[in-house]
Amino acid sequence: MQHVVALDEGTTSARALVFDEQARILGVDQIPVQSSYPHDGWVEQDAERIWQAQSAALRRAIERSGVDIASIAALGITNQRETAIVWDRKTGEPICPAIVWQCRRTADACRALLDAGHGPFVAERTGLVIDAYFSGPKIAWILDHVPDARRRAEAGELAFGTVDSWLIWKLTGGRTHSIDVTNASRTMLLNLETGAWDDDMLSLLGIPRPLLPTVAPSCGVVGLTDPSVLGREIPIAGVAGDQQAALFGQACFRPGMSKNTYGTGCFLLEHTGSQRPVSSHKMLATAASAPTGRAFALEGAIFIAGAAIQWLRDSLGLLESAAESAALAASVPDTAGVYMVPAFVGLGAPHWDSNARGIITGLTQAARREHLVRATLESIAYQARDLADAMEADSGAPLRELRADGGAAANDFLLQFQADILGCPVVRPANVETTAAGAAFLAGLAVDVWSGTDEIEGFWKADRRFEPQMDAARRDELHAGWKKAIHRARA
Secondary structure, rough: OOEEEEEEOOOOEEEEEEEEEOOEEEEEEEEOOOOEEEOOOOOOOOOHHHHHHHHHHHHHHHHHHOOOOHHHHEEEEEEOOEEEEEEEEOOOEEOEEEEEEOOOOOOOHHHHHHHOHHHHHHHHHHHHOOOOOOHHHHHHHHHOOOHHHHHHHOOEEEEEEEEHHHHHHHHHHOOOOEEEHHHHOOOOOOOOOOOOOHHHHHHHOOOOHHOOOOOOOOOEEEEOOOOHHHOOOOOEEEEEHHHHHHHHOOOOOOOOOOOEEEEEEEEOOOOEEEOOOOOOOEEEEEEOOOOOOEEEEEEEEOOHHHHHHHHHHOOOOOOOOOOOHHHHHHOOOOOOOEEEOEOOOEOOOOOOEOOOOOOEOOOOOOOOHHHHHHHHHHHHHHHHHHHHHHHHHHHOOOOEEEEEEEEEHHHHHHHHHHHHHOOOOOOEEOOOOOOHHHHHHHHHHHHOOOOOOHHHHHHOOOEEEEEEOOOHHHHHHHHHHHHHHHHHHOO
């Protein structure tokens, strides 16, 4: 029996899961990862603590699984994507805190690029919009604000990576500096057509080429773990950004298949096959993970989803646990006219408005805790509806089914309202660990633990299918109210 271990380094925790040949989970461990907020709109993490949490979770998951280290055929990695880390190549020490994907410190620099008319060029080369969300502007900020960083980068003394690159560097004892194509496609530096770093984009953002990692496929051995990590060398054979890993873990292998991950943020991806998509409605064209060749996806990114429920719990004290939100929301027939727009760090797709801020509208004395909780859950579904509408406009085809995963996908109220407001079925898989499973599948395919995507597709099973129950007139009425609330948040 062979086993595959997936490392799942997300925004709020570092996790490790051990899978067997039937894709069953034998052991899991999870360690929280803290973010800091030193200024308004800034979000940072300690890269060394990310590594310490992930390496500890790796060892503990294997211990809990009871499997022999000798039976581990490969490691897979999936990660929070646009977070930027720069470190010293000799010492391996980060030169500053990691700038997290949610951070908006580069919003003014991005606005300057847009005002200078670079938007169409960036979209044509990278498939992305110009936004503080992506890694490239974060790298430029580090080079401009950390003393001597730019000179050292140009001299080849520093290394940049997204979290996958950082973990690979640490796991291999500094022998491998690579990034998989899905994470690379989120930097605003990759030419999406060629799959290579784009010299014009590097020049536009002022990024020295010696700083960058080698771009590698999502499926294939990129390096071997140092024996000091687990006692023997193990291939690192599958790497993908968390949303592309979830698309793969949901067995969305064919064009038109879609998934939505309900996590800290919310990310809806539609597989578009080997053809690079072009969006006219501010969706992102991005690389998708694939066992061979190249694949693409359309993506819509929502910055705040489950994080809004955490805000109700941790900052307002309206919930004792996130799980309590479903029962509270279901205890009232509607929101009593309340809408909540959780634009805490601006709005992502399809608005791309860094200046928008969170807002609650429609408050009257009739509003209670239950109504605000319900409005917050509904806001997640409304944001996903906006993404689905934009994707349908791009593709010309209606969304026929949405596969749901992520922590908030356990919330039955949310998924039923999502089906209602979309007007199409939402399906929750039996195994909700789709992100980790995607990384494991990519790694296992590379070392022949699994024969191909047909075998992997056989592992996918539905847990529950949520059919729309709301009539079209009510659906449109509610969504119209949401659009008014969005307008007020942007104003």
